[in-house]
Amino acid sequence: MMNTTLWHDYVVARVDKLVSDILNPKIILSIQQISEQLNLYYQPMTLLYNNELEYTHSIKWFIGSCYLVCGNCYPNDFFWDDEMTQRFLYALSFYQPEFATAMTDFAFQENRNGQSLFGCMNYFLHEYKRVLIVRVDLKIKLEYAHLVGIEAFNDLMNKIMRKIQSDREKEERRKAGKIVSKEKSCFEDLRGYAWAIEQGVDTGGLHCHLLLIYNGDKRQEDWYLADAVCKRWVEITEGMGWYFNCNTTEYKRKQELQGTLGIGMIHRDNILEVNNAINAALYLTSPDKYEQRLKAWLPNMRSFGRCNYP
Numbered sequence: 001m002m003n004t005t006l007w008h009d010y011v012v013a014r015v016d017k018l019v020s021d022i023l024n025p026k027i028i029l030s031i032q033q034i035s036e037q038l039n040l041y042y043q044p045m046t047l048l049y050n051n052e053l054e055y056t057h058s059i060k061w062f063i064g065s066c067y068l069v070c071g072n073c074y075p076n077d078f079f080w081d082d083e084m085t086q087r088f089l090y091a092l093s094f095y096q097p098e099f100a101t102a103m104t105d106f107a108f109q110e111n112r113n114g115q116s117l118f119g120c121m122n123y124f125l126h127e128y129k130r131v132l133i134v135r136v137d138l139k140i141k142l143e144y145a146h147l148v149g150i151e152a153f154n155d156l157m158n159k160i161m162r163k164i165q166s167d168r169e170k171e172e173r174r175k176a177g178k179i180v181s182k183e184k185s186c187f188e189d190l191r192g193y194a195w196a197i198e199q200g201v202d203t204g205g206l207h208c209h210l211l212l213i214y215n216g217d218k219r220q221e222d223w224y225l226a227d228a229v230c231k232r233w234v235e236i237t238e239g240m241g242w243y244f245n246c247n248t249t250e251y252k253r254k255q256e257l258q259g260t261l262g263i264g265m266i267h268r269d270n271i272l273e274v275n276n277a278i279n280a281a282l283y284l285t286s287p288d289k290y291e292q293r294l295k296a297w298l299p300n301m302r303s304f305g306r307c308n309y310p
Contacts, residue, residue, distance in 0.1 A: 006044045007146035012059055012295040013204030015045050019058040020291065022092060023099040031082050038080035038088065042066055046075045053150065053296045057095075057102050065091035107287035113304045114285035117194055121213075121281045123309045124192045125266065125274050130216030131191070133263045133277055134226045135246035138233045139207035144240040150297055153206045157197065159236050160210075163187060186228035189218035194306035196284040198292040206294075209284050222247040222264045 018037045021027045045062065049055075068091045070078050080088070124131055138160075140148045148156070167187035173179050174188070192213035199206055212229065219225060223245065230243035245251075247263055255261040259272075262280030266273045285304065294303050 005146075006041075006048075007204075008048045008050065008149055008296070009145065009199065009206060010204035011041055011044045011048055012055070013199060013201060015041050015062050016056060016058045016295045017201055017291070019062050019092065020099070022089065023096055031085050034089065035080045035082060035085040038066075038085060042070075042078070042080065043075040050296070052298075054299055054301075056293065056295045057098060059295060061092060061095045061098070065095075103290055106290050106293060110285045110287040110289075113196075114282050114287075117281055117285055117306055118278060120192060120194065120306050120309055121278050124213050125268060125277060128191070128215060128217070128268065130265055130267045131277075132214040132216045132219045132222050132225070132265055133280070134212040134214065134222050134229065135263050135280065136210050136212075136226050136229050136233075137207055137244040137246070138210060138230070139205055139242050140237065140240050141242045142203060142205065145203065145205050148206070148237075148240065150206065150294070150301075153197070154298060154301055156236055156241075157195070157208060160233070163232065163236075164190065164193065186225060186232055187212075189215045191215050192307045192309060194281065194284055195304070197294065197303045198289065199294050201291045204295075211281055211284060216265055216267075220265065223249065 014037070018034070018041065021029055022034065045059070046066075049063070065088050069084055069087045078084075140153070164187045167185040168190065170179065170185055171188040174184075190212055194211045196209045197206065198209070210229070212225070214225065226245045226247040230245055233243055234241045252261055252264055255263070255276075260276055260279065262273070262276030262278070266277045268274065297303065
């Protein structure tokens with residue numbers, strides 16, 4: 001019987017890591033290490049494979065190579081010894097050129113996303129005299145990760161996007177005098193945003209980096225805003241959500257000492273602040289985060305997005 005602690009997202013992350021390590025010429029694994037991994041993850045990967053999802057190349061290479069060795073043997077009946085592992089490695093080796101291409105393609109796509117995000121940031125940083133930039137990381141607590149797959153996580157992100165839209169509509173009603181309350185929702189006065197969904201290497205946990213750009217003449221307390229967004233995430237996830245607030249005084253002080261502080265209040269006429277803000281935003285599209293890409297996703301699902309701007 002399959003170990004129930006091995007949920008889908010965890011297994012695909014471990015399989016992707018195994019395949020990447022084998023195909024990476026800079027990493028050396030022993031036959032024993034590889035056979036142990038195969039005995040751990042071949043059966044659950046086979047049983048958890050979801051035909052309704054799209055998978056990254058490494059998962060397809062893994063399954064194809066395993067099939068060449070195992071044939072129609074039932075996963076429960078198969079044991080990976082040294083000989084079988086050698087046969088698996090021989091089959092997988094044919095994907096070595098494709099592995100290099102996959103990494104190049106990922107870097108190319110992230111650079112394109114980065115260019116798009118650069119244009120977005122450049123617009124708002126020059127359109128407003130000052131902007132307030134908030135960065136939060138949203139994920140699911142580890143004890144609930146097996147309950148929230150990519151489908152459910154995507155639904156949660158859609159709820160965040162709908163909340164942003166509803167708060168923008170609320171802002172318009174407030175301007176029209178239809179709302180008298182002085183207390184604003186966490187996404188009011190928001191002018192721009194971007195997000196990137198990634199997947200952890202060790203646990204396979206799904207998480208989202210969310211960047212929010214507020215009108216600095218309307219909002220000043222960045223820690224408070226970030227905390228309000230994080231609490232909204234916990235509410236949306238019905239208590240299963242976890243978060244990291246990048247706008248804490250301690251975190252910002254570390255960035256400031258390094259000369260890289262690019263969140264909080266950013267002034268248009270301060271070149272260092274503007275450049276740091278752009279660099280902080282481009283972390284969402286770093287081409288160096290190949291291992292943190294999604295390993296499985298819904299058809300036509302996007303792992304990166306940003307707001308529209310003039």
